[in-house]
Amino acid sequence: MDRRDFLKAGVASLALPALGAYTAGASRQKPRRVGLIGCGWYGKAAHFRLLQIEPVEVVALCDVDSRMLAEAAKMVAERQVSKKIPRTYGDYREMLKREKLDIVHVATPDHWHALAMIAAVKAGADVYVEKPISKDVVEGQAMLTAARKYKRVVQVNMQRRSTPHLVEARENIIKPGKLGKIGYVEICCYYHMRNRSNPPDIDPPAHLDWDMWTGPAPMLPYNKIPHPRGWRAFMEYSNGIVGDMCVHMLDMVRWMLDLGWPKTISSSGGILVDKDSRANISDTQIATFDFGDIPVVWTHRTWGSAPDPEYPWAGFIYGDKGTLKADVHKYDFIPRGRGGEKAHGDALYEYDKYPEDETEKDLERHVASAIRRHWKNFLAAVDSRGRPVSDIEEGYITATSCILANISCKLGRSLAWDPEKGRVVDDDEANSLLRRPYRRPWIHPDPRTV
Numbered sequence: 001m002d003r004r005d006f007l008k009a010g011v012a013s014l015a016l017p018a019l020g021a022y023t024a025g026a027s028r029q030k031p032r033r034v035g036l037i038g039c040g041w042y043g044k045a046a047h048f049r050l051l052q053i054e055p056v057e058v059v060a061l062c063d064v065d066s067r068m069l070a071e072a073a074k075m076v077a078e079r080q081v082s083k084k085i086p087r088t089y090g091d092y093r094e095m096l097k098r099e100k101l102d103i104v105h106v107a108t109p110d111h112w113h114a115l116a117m118i119a120a121v122k123a124g125a126d127v128y129v130e131k132p133i134s135k136d137v138v139e140g141q142a143m144l145t146a147a148r149k150y151k152r153v154v155q156v157n158m159q160r161r162s163t164p165h166l167v168e169a170r171e172n173i174i175k176p177g178k179l180g181k182i183g184y185v186e187i188c189c190y191y192h193m194r195n196r197s198n199p200p201d202i203d204p205p206a207h208l209d210w211d212m213w214t215g216p217a218p219m220l221p222y223n224k225i226p227h228p229r230g231w232r233a234f235m236e237y238s239n240g241i242v243g244d245m246c247v248h249m250l251d252m253v254r255w256m257l258d259l260g261w262p263k264t265i266s267s268s269g270g271i272l273v274d275k276d277s278r279a280n281i282s283d284t285q286i287a288t289f290d291f292g293d294i295p296v297v298w299t300h301r302t303w304g305s306a307p308d309p310e311y312p313w314a315g316f317i318y319g320d321k322g323t324l325k326a327d328v329h330k331y332d333f334i335p336r337g338r339g340g341e342k343a344h345g346d347a348l349y350e351y352d353k354y355p356e357d358e359t360e361k362d363l364e365r366h367v368a369s370a371i372r373r374h375w376k377n378f379l380a381a382v383d384s385r386g387r388p389v390s391d392i393e394e395g396y397i398t399a400t401s402c403i404l405a406n407i408s409c410k411l412g413r414s415l416a417w418d419p420e421k422g423r424v425v426d427d428d429e430a431n432s433l434l435r436r437p438y439r440r441p442w443i444h445p446d447p448r449t450v
Contacts, residue, residue, distance in 0.1 A: 022376045022377070022379050022380030022383065031054075031055055031056050031057040031081075032054070032056045032057070032102040032103055032379075033056075033057055033059050033099070033100065033101050033102045033103070034050070034056045034057065034058045034059065034101065034102065034103045034104070034105065035058070035059065035060040035061070035062070035086075035095055035096075035099055035101045035103070035104045035105070035125070036058065036060075036061050036062065036072070036076075036104075036105045036107060037062045037063075037092045037095070037104060037105070037106050037107065037108055037116050037120075038062070038063060038105075038106065038107035038108035038109075038112070038116075038130075039061055039062075039063040039065075039068050039069055039071075039072035039107075040063070040065075040068060040107065040228050040229065041228065041229055041362055042107055042130060043072075043105065043107030043108075043130075044072055044075065045360075045362065045363050045364070045371075046105070046107065046128075046130070046157060046371050046375075047076070047105055047107070048075075048079060048360065048363075049368060049371040049372045049375055050105070050128075050375045051076070051079045051080055052354055052356075052372060053372050053375055053376055053379075054375075054379065055080070055081040056080070056103070057080065057081075057082060057084070058076045058080055058086050059084075059086055059087060059099060059101070060086050060087045060088070060089060060095050060098075060099045060101065061073055061076065061086045061087075061088050061089070062088070062089040062090070062091070062092045062095045063088075063090070064090055064208065064209040064212040064213045065207055065208050065209075065213075065227070065228070066090065066207045066208075066209075067207040068207075068228065069088050069090070070088070073085050073086050073088050087099070090209060090212065091212065092116050092119065092120075093119060096119055096120060096123040096125075097123075100124075101120075101123065101124075101125045102125060102126065102382075103125060103126050103127070103128065103382070104116075104117075104120035104123075104125040104126075104127050104128075105127075105128045105129075106120065106127060106128070106129040106130060107130050108130075109213075109231045109237050109238070110132060110134070110135050110231075110232075110237060110238045110239065110243065111135045111215065111216065111217045111236070111237045111238070112215050112216075113129055113130065113132075113133055113134055113135070113139070113143075114133075114134050114135070114139035114140075114142060114143055114445055115215070115216065115442065115445065117129050117133070117143050117146075117154070118142060118143060118146045118445055118450060120152075121146050121147055121150045121152040121154070122146065122150060124150075124152075125152065126152050126153040126154065126378075126382050127147075127152060127153075127154045127155075128154075128155045128157065128375070128378055129143075129154060129155070129156055129157065129392075129395070130156075130157045131156050131157055131158045131247055131248070131251075131395065131398075131399070132239060132243050132244075132247045132395070132398070132399035132402060132403075133156055133392065133395040133396060133399045134396075134399055134403075135237075135238070135239065135436060136403060136433075136434060136435055136436040137400050137403050137404070137422070137434040137435070138434050138435040138444070138445075138446070138447065139435075139444070139445060140395075140396040140399055140400055140403075141396070141422055141447040142445035142446060142447040142450045143392060143396065143445075144392050144393055144396045144447075145447040145450050146445075146450045147392045149450065151385075153378065153381045153382050153385065153386075153387075153388060154388075154391065154392035154395075155374065155377070155378035155381065155388040155389075155390055155391070155392075156390045156391075156392060156394065156395030157371070157374060157390070158247070158248060158251045158390045158394070158395060158398065159367060159370040159371050159373075159374040159390070160248055160249075160251060160252035160255065160328070160370070161251070161252075161255045161374070161389045161390050162370050162371075162373040162374040162377055162389060162390075163328065163347075163367070163369075163370040163373075164347075164348040164369055164370065164373065165330065165331055165345040165346055165347055165348060166252065166256070166326060166331065168331075168345050169256070169324060169326055169331040169333070169343075169345060170255070170256045172343065173324055173331075173333045173343060174256055174257065174317070174324065177321075178319075178321060178322055178333065178335070178340065179317060179318075179319025179320075179321055179322050179323070179324060179333075180319040180320040180321030180322065180336075181319055181320045181321075182257065182294060182317060182318065182319045183293070183294065183318060183319070183320070184294070184295060184297075184318045185253050185257075185294060185295070185296040185297070185315065185316065185317050185318065186296075186297050186298075186299070186315070186316040186318075187246065187249035187250060187252075187253060187296060187297070187298045187299075187314070187315045187316075188249070188298065188299045188300065188306075188307075188311075188312075188313065188314060188316075189241060189245040189246070189249070189299075189300040189312070189313040190300070190301055190302075190304070190305070190306035190307075190312045190313070191245070191302070191312060191313055192302050192303065193241070193245075193302060194233065194241070194274065194277075194279055194281060194283050194302035195225055195230055195233035195277060195278070195279045196274055196276075196277045196279070197225060197277060197278065198276065198277050198278050199223045199224045199225060199278070200223065201221035201222065201223050202222060202223060202224070203222065204222040208227060210222050213226075213227060214439070215439070215442060216438040216439050216442035216444070217236045217237055217439060218236050218439060219439060220234075220236060223278070225278060225279070232244050232281070233278070233279035233280070233281060234279065234280055234281065235280050235281055235406075238281070239399075239402060239403055239406055240281035240282055240285075240406065241281060241282065241285070241300045241302070242267075242282075242285060242287060242298070242300070242402045242405050242406055243399070243402050243403070243406070245300065245313060246287065246298045246300065246402050246405070247398055247399060247402045249298070249313070249314070249315050250289065250296065250298065250398055250401060250402065251390075251394070251395075251398040252315055252326065253296055253315050253317065254394075254397070254398060255389075255394075256315075256317070256326075257294065257317070259291050259294065259296075260291075260397065260419075261291075261397055261401070261417060261419045262289040262290055262291050262296070262401055262417065263290050263291065263292055263416065263417070264288075264290045264414050264415065264416050264417070265287065265288070265289055265290070265401060265404040265405050265408050265414070265415050265417065266287070266288050266290075266405075266408050266413070266414035266415070267285060267286065267287035267288070267405040267406065267408040267409040268285070268286055268408075268409055268412070269282045269284045269285030269286055269409055270282050270283075270284065270285070270409070271283050271284075272284045273302075273303045274302070274303065282300075282409070283301070283302045283303060284300070284301050284302070284303075285298075285299070285300050285405075285409060286298065286299050287402075287405035287408070287409070289401055289405070298405070308325070310325075311325050311327050313327055313328070314326060314327035315327070320336070321335065321336055321340065322334055322335040322336050322340055323336075328347065328364075328366055328367060329346070329347050329366055330344065330345060330346045330347065331343075331344065331345045332344050347366040347367075347369070348369040349365060349366070349368075349369065350368070350369050350372075354368065354372075374389075374390065377389045377390075397419075400417075401417075403434075404417060404424070404430075407424075407430055407433050407434075408430075410433070411429065411430060411433075413427075415427060415430055
C-alpha cells in the first residue's frame with residue numbers, strides 16, 4: 001500500500017462515524033423522490049453528486065430561467081437510473097403543491113433560501129439547503145424553528161465538515177492535542193472574485209422571469225451581472241464575500257474546535273479600492289469573532305496578493321506547540337521546535353470510482369468527494385431521524401455570525417450577541433437590521449408564526 005492508498009484508507013475510516021448508518025438506496029422498495037429548486041451552477045453540481053451515490057428519482061425541477069431549467073432536466077435524465085425527464089416548474093410553490101417529495105434541495109440565490117426551505121419542510125420534505133442559510137438573521141431563526149416544528153431533517157451544504165482531508169486533520173492533529181494550547185485563529189480569502197464590470201441596464205431576456213427571480217429582494221433594473229452566477233456582487237441578494245467565503249472558513253473552524261456562538265463580533269472595511277464597478281459588496285473587510293479564549297479573525301481583500309500564496313482561502317489555527325494550515329485543497333501541520341513531526345494531507349479525488357468527475361463542466365473537482373459524503377451523512381440522518389453533521393442549527397449559528405459582522409461593519413461598532421434571546425445586547429439600531437424589508441407581495445417569515 002503506497003502513501004496515497006494509505007491516506008485514502010485512513011480518511012475513509014475517519015469519515016465513517018460521520019456517515020452513520022447510511023447504505024446506498026438500491027435496496028429500498030421505492031426510490032426517494034427528490035426535487036431541486038434552483039438549477040444553476042452549484043445546484044446541478046451538488047445534485048449530480050447525490051445521483052452518484054444513490055438511485056434516487058429526481059421527479060421535479062424548478063427554476064425561473066426556462067432555458068436553464070430545460071437544460072437541467074435533460075442533464076438529470078441522462079444521469080438518473082430511470083432516464084426519466086423530471087417535470088419542470090417556474091414556481092416552487094406549484095412544484096411543492098403538485099409533487100409529493102421526500103427530499104428537496106434548495107439551491108437558489110441566497111435571498112430566496114428562507115422562503116423555499118420553509119415551504120419545503122411544511123410540505124413534508126427533508127431539505128438539503130445551500131449556504132449561507134439566510135440573507136438576514138430573522139429568516140434563519142424562522143428556518144430553524146420550522147425545521148424543528150415540522151420534524152424535518154435539514155442539512156446545510158457547508159461541506160467542510162465532510163471534507164476527507166479536513167476530517168483527517170481534525171482527528172489526527174487537533175483532537176490529539178498536537179497544536180497544544182490554541183489561542184488564535186486567522187481565516188481569510190484573497191481571491192480576486194469581486195465583479196469589476198459596469199454593464200448598462202437592459203431588458204431581461206425572454207427566458208428569465210426577472211420579477212420571480214427578484215422575489216422578496218428590492219426590484220432593481222436588470223443587467224448582465226446578477227444572472228447567472230453573478231448575484232453575489234450585490235448586497236440585495238447576498239451577504240457579500242463574508243456571507244459567501246467567510247461562512248465556509250468560520251464554520252470549518254467552529255467544527256474543528258467545537259466552538260459555539262461568538263460572544264462579540266466586530267468588523268470594519270468597505271469599498272476601498274474598486275470604486276467604479278457596479279458591485280456594492282466590500283472589496284476589503286476584517287471581522288473578529290471573539291469566542292472568549294479564542295479570537296477568530298477574518299480578512300478578505302479582492303485586490304493585491306495573498307500573504308501566503310499557498311493558502312489564499314484558508315484557516316490558520318495557532319497553538320503553542322504548532323500551527324495548522326487548512327483549506328479545500330490540503331492541510332499542513334507545522335510543529336514548533338524540533339519535537340514534533342510535520343504532517344500534510346491532500347483533497348481526495350475519486351476518479352477511479354467516479355470517472356465522470358474528470359470531465360463534468362464547471363465541477364470543483366476537489367470538493368466532489370466532500371459533497372458525496374455530505375449527502376451520505378444527510379441521508380443517514382433522514383433514515384435515523386437524527387441530526388446531520390451540518391444541521392440547520394449549525395448553519396444558523398455560522399450564517400448569523402457572518403451577518404452580524406456585516407452589520408457591525410455598517411454601524412462601525414462591536415456587537416455583543418445574546419443567543420438565548422436572538423438579539424444584539426443593548427443595541428436597538430443593530431436589532432432593527434436583523435430583519436430586512438421584503439418586497440410585496442412576499443411576506444417575511446416570522447419564527448413565532450412559521
